[in-house]
Amino acid sequence: MPDPVPADARPSRDDTERAADHAAIDRLTGELLPALIAKLGATGLGEIEVREGAWRVRLRRPAGPPPSARDRRASDRGAAERSTDRGPERPPRAQHMHPHPEPPATARSDSRSVATSPAVGIYQPRKDLTVGSRVRAGDRLGAVDMLGVAQEVVAPIDGVVGTSLVEPGEAVEYGQELVVVEFGVPMSTNGTGGA
């Protein structure tokens, strides 16, 4: 996972600060983000920002063309943006090919999350799951075979299995987006119905 840091504390962090940051990140991804994503979906607002101590989380609906797969992976769980003032410039990038085609640039919706690859290797989805299957966060969606050892691909949120972004048997890299999970829980009070 990229390591988000508070915008005003970039240089030198000691271990306690680091531990506090990691705790904050866990809380962010575990509790805050799903709630915020649901809220953003429900309200139809363009942007929501929440402040907590030194942290600031901003969710924004994509306005222009969807970000590239790289950008999506670099940002945490897709929807949360690192609110740093200055990002690094890109190094010169010549013809840059991946061993696999880039996932299709599907339109971005904030009512979904994407399961990513836990390893570099060959991807196989779970055969008994199809588009529309209900899953809980942590459920196994498939596995990536890394030198004969199966590394589990798990659902990031409770929801419904959506589009697959890679084919069974395809080579994938660490962190690559594999399967969309729609945040569609009908009984949820502020869910958006997903799909």
Added chain:
Amino acid sequence: MFRKVLIANRGEIALRVLRACRTLGAEAVVAYSEADRESLPVGLADEAICIGPADAQRSYLSAPAVISAALVTGCDAIHPGYGFLSEDEGFAEVVAAHGMTFIGPPANVLGRFASKAGTRQLLGAHGLPTIPGSDGMLRDDMHALAEAERIGYPVLVKPSAGGGGKGMRMVRTPRELESVLKVCRSEAKAAFGDDSLYLEKWLDENRHVEVQVAVDRYGHGVHLGERDCSVQRRHQKILEEAPTPALSDAARADLAERAIRAVVAAGYENLGTLEFLVDRAGNFFFIEINCRIQVEHPVTESLTGVDLVAMQMRIAAGEPLGISQADIRFAGHAIEFRINAEDPAHDFRPGAGIVERYHAPGGPGVRMDSHLFTGYEVPPFYDSLLGKLIVWGPDRETAIARGRVALEELVIEGITTNVDIHQALLASETFLEGRMTTNLLDRVGSAAFLAAAARV
């Protein structure tokens, strides 16, 4: 030659290997951790593949991740760079088992030279003087005291595993030895998971001189001269130069010739570096061999014109060296400055952050091997090396003069670097007279050293 090479490293050495691959007409795939997604080697590579998170244990040090990445990208060889998996016998073996070539010594050669004590015995048997040390590992305190008595104080207590100064203590008396054994054991246990210790004779004013060798699969070897790495801080090299100012031309040639004869006889293969301590009288003692390309290899490239990484790849591909010792010519003098993200004024505290502005120096005899660019964010997870500035001149004075100009011209804003200490070195009489010893910076103290230079 290889068709497609996976580069399993990061930073300046990933870039260096990428350039060598291109020179040899091989495609290069850079394997990277999430923390290096926006790095220069990834941006410049023909292909790049993310192998794991920032934690090196799960990316650059993960043999399954690296090998899996090489397989899915269709590579026929893996270059490990230095550090990480570069001297891992088990890794080299699994790479070969998957039908690919490990660019370095074959697994069985790495195995033969894996133990420091064993290697000293082996090369000692082939005619190299070795540093006097304990007979194997220390069994207990009584054994340690008896061995220290036999070797003669002062002695250096060293852990069998690892390096980088952890678990190492120099002692001058039996009392001191008794008092440090416990702490050395616990430090070694904590750092390397192995608390076995051994003793080595400590040379008070020693210089570190190493010999670069290259041996092909057919037992044909050449040396590429020596490098002097006596400018160190806590057993870490910060500046290297060649030829060494410590030895006469005849003594240098003798050292290099004995080194290459011994490793060829002992069955070494591929690029390697033999490290020696040289005492005040010019006696040299073999301490260890590094079975990989080294950080300071450009010093030798500057003197000989040989592309060492390309040579390493050719040897790994099974090609004969194709040259003999007489073909290796040495010209002039070269100095390498390791530019680290650390603060000499604050005990070399390592740094990370965004490079606000970067400018690499140029001109005759100036080479900058670095992965920096303006806007690059130096991640906090890995070593502090930002790049290497290498200067060459027809003689040492010219190299030093070019070094001064180049260090002055180098711009790295946004991150504190150790450029100051290099400028202080080039202003210090001890360095200018070629009298640096490995413990000088630590003995004098870096702060005092900087202050003295500022007064000049």
